[in-house]
Amino acid sequence: MAADTGIYITWVTGAILISIAMIPIFKPPYAKLSLDGFIDMFRRYWAHMIVVFSVYLWKDLLDGLDRVLMANTQLDMTFLVHAVEGDAVLWVQEGVRSDFLDVALTHFYVMGFMTATFASFVYPIYFDDRHMADRVSLSMFWVYVLAIPFYLFLNVRVTGDYIEGMETIAYDLTPEIHNWFNRIDPFTNGMPSLHIGLPFAIWLSMHRWDEDGRWGRFRVFLVAFIALTSFAIIYLGIHWIVDIIGGMAVAIMAVNLTARTHGPIWRVADERLFSRRLARAIDSPFETVSGALGAAYSSVDHLREPGRRQTEAIIAALLLITGSVLLWDATHQNISIDEAESPTSASGSGEWLVWVEEAEDGVVSINSRNLTSQANRTIGGQEWEDPPSVVTSGDSFVLFGSKRLDYFEHNDGTGILHPLSREQTQENISGVAIMSDSEGVAHLAVRSGDGLFTLRALDGGIGSPLNASESSVISSSGPLLAVSGSLPDGP
Incomplete structure (x- = not known):
């Protein structure tokens, strides 16, 4: 856990330092640099900070909700995206793959995104450009709000988890990075891409409201960042091309929504007005309460004879309430094992059950169930x-079929459980057994073609072939392996 947090702190620190270092490059022509600007921006723009950084609090909550929803409803629209664009992203990854790009683009994917979003928000408030700060912060907010329905009900998996031969390079670069992504990413929020949606919305906001070109250089930076990010998220096995288009579409909607809402929102949330209201409330508390009650009454008085806008608001509220009820119901179900209508294989060990199903359309789904919880x-x-076969042992299980096997270990998480290792063989796999050595390290005995060999479960290290060329059945218990088969003289 400490190592996972360490890499995150490194990225955050790097993003902050890079953003500060770039201030002289992208500052408006009239602006001057001062340390007081960092202090004043907290005093002048605390409401803007709440609006923007509340998104990160929502993200953790909604990611957890998405994991529960995905586990209970199996909503997965990845096949639709794959039907549209096929394996185009795989061609990109295989065409330019290199160790340097693996490392550079992984860190750019996280720290570069942090840098761009942090700088885009901080620069206008540091230089006290309230005109731009109002619009940029709201556009960032609306991008995420508009993306929520897609993330909850249009789950699209990362490309490296769906396309055969595609690798999730960023997620698997190091064990620390792998563990960090497993903790914070449900791996199903592909559509739309916020790595494109947020910077594109910021660029659109500045393009639309930067009348005198004071942010011209920063807009050029954002264009370059968006272009490089588009390549990075495809190369790293994370996003589809459709996700990029979706991110840009959400950004356009968010900026249009900002154009309609920034006036009324900041008339209420403007930090300067808040200070005046607070001073008035302290000076005349009774008049303040009376005025607030009068304003509240006036805001609902027109509902006695609602017009078009009021009717639209009521309909929207009813739809929101209905959707919330349905969402609550969907996320508080337990899929009974009885609903596994046609499992092709199943295996259990301890408190865990794993089963494989094949739908009528040929789609293979695999699920696990903890019988205790x-x-x-x-x-x-x-x-x-x-449909693969499945074998289990303790908290471990293996899916295998044809010339491939995936090794898993159960844990207490709630999202999609991803394989810890994957192996490809030259010949078809006909049997697998899970063993453990004296140190508790998992090993696999694999029957492939006419041979039997062992390998370490986590890193795929292959041991010596076993002399059991005629074996047909293998089984294990702890460090022990049992092999049986037929010989001319009998079994």
Whole structure:
């Protein structure tokens, strides 16, 4: 956990330092640099900070909700995206793959995004450009609000988890980065891409409201950032091309919504007016309460004879309430094991059950269930063309079929459970057994073609082949492996 947090702190610190270092490059021509600006921006723009940074608090809450919703409803629209664009992103990754790009673009994907969004928000408030700060902060806010329905009801998995041969380079660069992403990313929020949506909305806001070109250089920076990010998220096995288009579409809607709402919102939330209202409330508390009650009464008085706007608001409220009820119901279900209508294989060990199903349209789904907590969980990894077999042992299990096997370990998480390792063999796999050595390290005994060999479960290190060329059945218990088969003289 400490190592996972360490890499995150490194990224955040780097983003802040880079943003501060770039201030002289992108400052408006008339602006001057001073340390007092950092102090004044907190005093002048605290409401803007609440609006923007509240998004990060919502994200944690909604990611957890998305994991529960995905586990209980199996909403997955990835096949629609794949039907539109096929394996185009795989061609990009394979065409330019290099170790340097793996490392550079992974850190750019996280720290670069932090830098761009942090700088985009901080620069206008540091230089006291309230005209731009009002619009940029609201556009950032509306981008995320508009993306929420997609993330909850249009789950699109990352490309490296869906396309055969595609790798999730960023998620697997190091164990620390892998663990960090597993904790913060449900791996199903592909559409739309906020790595494109947020900077594109910021660029659109500045393009639309920067009348005198004071942010011209920063707009050029954002264009370059968006272009490089588009390549990075495809190369790293994270986003589809459609996700990029979706991010830009959401950004356009967010900026249009900002154009309609920034006036009324900041008339109420402007920090300068808040200070005046607070001083008035302290000086005349009774008049303040009376005025607030009168304003509240006036705001609902027109509902006695609602016009078009009031009717639209009531309909929207009813739809929101209905949607919230349906969402609550969907996220508080338990999928009964009885609903596994046609499992092709299943296996259990301890308190865990894993089963494989094939739908009528040929789609293979794999799920696990904890019999103690009654919690269901979706099993991830690349799609299986044919239903795999499953073997379990303790908290570990293996899915295998044809020339591939995926190794998993159960944990207390609630999102999609991803494989810890994947192996490809030259010949078809006909059997797998899970063993453990004296130190508790998991090993796999694999029957492939006419041979039997062992490998370490986590890193794929292959041991010596076993002399069991005629074996047909293998089983294990702890460090022990049992092999049986037929010989000319008998079994």
